[in-house]
Amino acid sequence: MESRTAARQCTRVSGIVFLVAVTLLLLPVCAMAGGGGITRGSVDGQMTASGYDHPGEYLVHPATLIADNMEPVIPHPDEEAESRAKLDALKKRAGKKPNILIFLLDDVGYGDPGFTGGGVMLGSPTPNIDRLAHNGMILTSAYSAPSCTPTRATIMTGQNPLHHGLLRPPMYGEKGGLDGAVTVAAILKKQGYVTQAVGKWHMGENKGSLPQNVGFDDFYGFLGVSDMYTEWRDQYFNPEIALSPSRFMVMEKSNFNHNNVHCKSGGECENLYQINLTTIRDLDQDWAAYSDKFIHKMAKSKKPWFLYHCTRACHFDNYPNDKYAGRSPARTTYSDGMVEVDDIVGRLVKSLEETGQLDNTLIFFTSDNGPEGEIFPYGHTPFRGHKGSSWEGGVRVPTFVYWKGMIEPRVSDGLFDLADLFNTCASLAGVPGAKVTKYLPRDRYVDGIDQVSFLLGPGGLSNRRSRIYTLNEFLSAVRIDEFKYIHAAEMEDAVFQNGYPAGFTGAIATHLGGATAVNLYTNPREDVSIGIRHIPAIVILGKELLRYKQVLQKYPPRVKVSFF
Secondary structure (H helix, E strand, O other), X not given: OHHHHHHHHHHHHHHHHHHOHHHHHHHHHHHOOOOOOOOOXXXXXXXXXXXXXXXXXXXXXXXXXOOOOEXXXXXXXXXXXXXXXXXXHHHHHHOXXXXXXXXXXXXXXXXXXXXXXXXXXXXXXXXXXXXXXXXXXXXXXXXXXXXXXXXXXXXXXXXXXXXXXXXXXXXXXXXXXXXOOOOHHHHHHHOXXXXXXXXXXXXXXOHHHOHHHOOOOEEEEEOOOHHHHHHHHOOOOOHHHHOOHHHHHHHHOOOOOOEEEEEEOOOOEEEEEEOOOXXXXXXXXXXXXXXXXHHHHHOOOOOOEEEEEEOOOOOOOOOOOOOOOOOOOOOOHHHHHHHHHHHHHHHHHHHHHHOOOHHHEEEEEEEOOOOOOOOOOOOOOOOOOOOOOOOHHHHEOOEEEEOOOOOOOEEEOOOEEOOHHHHHHHHHOOOOHHHHXXXXXXXXXXXXXXXXXXXXXXOOOOOOOEEEEEEOOEEEEEEEOOEEEEOOEEEOOOOOOOOOOOOOOOEEEOOOOOXXXXXOOOOOOOOOOOOOOOHHHHHHHHHHHHHHHHHHHHOOOOOOEOOO
């Protein structure tokens, strides 16, 4: 099936290439416009404006292959050298490698926090998050997978869902998870890091996929996803089950872990308490206290640490902690959750500062996907689509990186895939670039890219030329610069026109026109195709899509959990 699809796409793109061969020949000339008296025509005569080549635009720049089983990169050697010098100087001052804190929200949309336009305007102020973001590096083009488990596995493995195989979230004890994967936690552990995970796991409940068996020294949280513990208990949301004793009993005895658990490396998971409609209200506070305790404990340690903190809010169904119920001006369960996670961010950063660890800690803040669009109340995005789709609204997520004294405050639209966290964290620990492959099997493809120089370099530029989009088992789209070529897409209202049709209830169109493309600068809502008008750019994107199809032929997709 993949080869037939690739053949059709190849034929389509080849036809376009033939039609615009002359245009492509002129591309190098256009790129040099303004020098040497080169003439460029326009509708009203010879063009006199010289134009501008903006930094970080890679449409006509080839990427460099650094390893056969890794995505090619755009190298910036000067920024890389300066970044390494900064890291070496910091290590001498701190006496150890840098700490890494990944703060991962759940179902929070691009437009929800204040630093991306939400916050106070939406009745859910996020002052702690905003303060940190504006003193760090805001990434306006950071990308997740379309839903939570695929994204979490991407962070852990540096692979997009087609390669790690978790194409959707496993639910209610379904088989499939990280079992057999080499995670960033495992690599950091080999580099001397203490590895701690707190909160939502949702990457498999089988023994080989449990946190303590894939590189974490310690885990405190739950193994599934919020609604799995509550929806069948709630007589208002699911009376068909909650008010049917026999159906309720089946769910109560179903084969998934119903508890908040504690897992240690080399041991089994200990069940601490059952998660129900009452205890779920306190989970985020319980988890925050655990991470807070970890930060204080590590203050006197000679070892660096990696803390992967995942919140329960704002994933449906939200049952706010009593302290936060109604605390947001909007007074929805979702907005109350936003206020709570903002307080938790502030609490953990304060602990870092009080224990003298803030200067030596990189903080990466993001969401696992765009906002849920089928269970109200949910988050917000200025883009098209929701969680479950590969439109920008489903995968472009609110993201910033903060590191006091190391990352200069700025805003960048350089491409960043959450797969890049795998490579970047390994690089910070002393395993940069292609060196990470020595920890991996030869048949493993790495979709992530080392972005240390992007984050730490003065005015650093992204090392990523393109962003590959996936949707369930499909290769969905590709972006270079502001152009996005769409190969397969989710049509949200194709099945249902009423209610809240969104990411998971739409149809997927897999045979789109050969020039289906958008300009994300002039049309971020993705509702006007510019493919025919901008064929020179679209041909280049088509070639990039074909390049990745060849990657998939050499490193075939895997399926561990799927919709079919």
